[in-house]
Amino acid sequence: MEIRQLQTFKTVADLNSFTKAAQTLQYSQASITSHIQQLEDQIGLPLFDRLGKHIQLTMAGQELYQYVIELLAVYSKIQHISSDNMSMKGEIRIGAAESITVYKLGKVISEYKKNYPDVTFSLMNDDCLPLRERLYSGEIDIAITLEPKVNDQNLITQVWSEEPLVFIGETNHTFSTIEDANGECIIFSPKTCALRQFFEAYLIRNSINTYNHLEFTSMEAIKQCVMSGLGITLIPYLSVEALLREDKMKVIKSSSEHPSFYAQISYHKNKWLSKAHQKFIEMALTDK
Structure with a gap:
């Protein structure tokens, strides 16, 4: 029984997926399957119920999981032993x-x-x-x-x-405040992003329409879209400071708030x- 097999077991259990575990640990899916099979062979019991595309821990798997948490915690401490x-x-x-x-x-x-x-x-x-x-x-x-x-x-x-947040648009925008941009295309980050949630709440609170919008996972893509005139967004100042100095985009003022994260x-x-x-x-x- 090897540490890497136990690490694989815990990752599969935490993510509830062999595929996600392979991506996280940067192993092939065949290696992940092999690690679990080796553990099951040594213990003599199945650790997961395979229910079509879904998996869940068996009773033996649940019991092993508790021991693995303790063992990996100790292993982490051993790895970090040093004299100074x-x-x-x-x-x-x-x-x-x-x-x-x-x-x-x-x-x-x-x-x-x-x-x-x-x-x-x-x-x-x-x-x-x-x-x-x-x-x-x-x-x-x-x-x-x-x-x-x-x-x-x-x-x-x-x-x-x-870190201050700023509303930004293309260099030639003519909005006096963000409220004047009602109806303009809004560029959002993903829904799991705190900035997206804050931005949407701000727009709703100030009666600014969000029906016309784009969504990107990359902050760099969002900035490129703003510079191209595709819409406006809310973004951390530290990520656009250089672009603002170079006049590649322009701040849109807010009449009500100066938000920070x-x-x-x-x-x-x-x-x-x-x-x-x-x-x-x-x-x-x-x-x-």
């Missing part, structure tokens, strides 16, 4: 919002890797709600989101920075943080 900060080892699994990754996180990770080269990083980008789900499932250690202040009693959350670092309250995790959080929070 200079010999820190292990892995840090981070999930972050796209804007955070592009405009804030790169500098921190680069500096960290220079100081602690034996620590490895895995980094995935996602929206705020999916990132919190990944924290709960144990798929990531730390989530860095850009959204209103998080209030979740199961998470430890620290504010990294306050917060870059926040979160981890589950029951998550054991190694020295490597603690040092990363410390370095990020001191980099304003």
